[in-house]
Amino acid sequence: MSELARLAEERGVMLHTAASAQQQAQWLEQRITKALQEALLARGRATLALSGGRSPIPLLQALNLIELAWEQVGITLVDERWVPPEHAESNAGLLWRHMPQVMSRVHWQPLYHGAGALQDAERSSAALQAWLPLDVVVLGMGSDGHTASLFPGMEGLAAALSRHAEVPCLSCQAPDGRQRLTLTGAALHSARLQLLAIRGEDKASTLTAALAGGRPEWPVSAFLRPPLQIVYSADAS
Numbered sequence: 001m002s003e004l005a006r007l008a009e010e011r012g013v014m015l016h017t018a019a020s021a022q023q024q025a026q027w028l029e030q031r032i033t034k035a036l037q038e039a040l041l042a043r044g045r046a047t048l049a050l051s052g053g054r055s056p057i058p059l060l061q062a063l064n065l066i067e068l069a070w071e072q073v074g075i076t077l078v079d080e081r082w083v084p085p086e087h088a089e090s091n092a093g094l095l096w097r098h099m100p101q102v103m104s105r106v107h108w109q110p111l112y113h114g115a116g117a118l119q120d121a122e123r124s125s126a127a128l129q130a131w132l133p134l135d136v137v138v139l140g141m142g143s144d145g146h147t148a149s150l151f152p153g154m155e156g157l158a159a160a161l162s163r164h165a166e167v168p169c170l171s172c173q174a175p176d177g178r179q180r181l182t183l184t185g186a187a188l189h190s191a192r193l194q195l196l197a198i199r200g201e202d203k204a205s206t207l208t209a210a211l212a213g214g215r216p217e218w219p220v221s222a223f224l225r226p227p228l229q230i231v232y233s234a235d236a237s
Ligand SMILES: O=C(O)[C@H](O)[C@@H](O)[C@H](O)[C@H](O)COP(=O)(O)O
Pocket: 051, 052, 053, 054, 055, 056, 078, 079, 080, 081, 091, 139, 140, 141, 142, 146, 147, 148, 149
């Protein structure tokens, strides 16, 4: 058993290792679809918060092929760069590019509204408060241990990570100085299904260090406990 698997088991966190990026996407799509269908059956509605960046593209493409009552599903992001959807770095733009069929049918809740980072965070929080608890959250992770746009050393990090955070969405700054919007622990910890998807050896070593408990200052460490399910693939392509 790998060190990653041993540490995950020690923490009671499910770890699935996929042989490729496509198999990781398939594993995620099956669990997300099942959770959304259960939510629709139980409550007539479902909510899903997705990560941006590069890793989620195969998952977005897989979800785009799924037949579901998408009109009863709310989709938002776990974070957004504070740029309009047409900007190359927009996570909203990423979802529209790789999941157009789904995005055209769901109740889409953007985080970026163009009024200013602070005002956009307030507007997104007001809208998302009614969504809590979320049904599904899909987290990614950077090699620096950030998740969503919660970065190590960020001002107000402990409060932002807390499940008792005052608001579900905050504006913040990435280490590169760019404005971002991020869900807080109030939204992220509320999810009935919490998934962390990472790819590549680099992130595996970051995650191993976090699971070993030696990195409490890394935001991802706040999520490494049940009911989190981790899916890892060495395939970083
Ligand atoms: O906006 C973003 O970039 C994401 O939401 C971010 O938190 C992402 O999950 C990690 O940075 C990993 O990104 P990659 O998948 O591109 O490595």
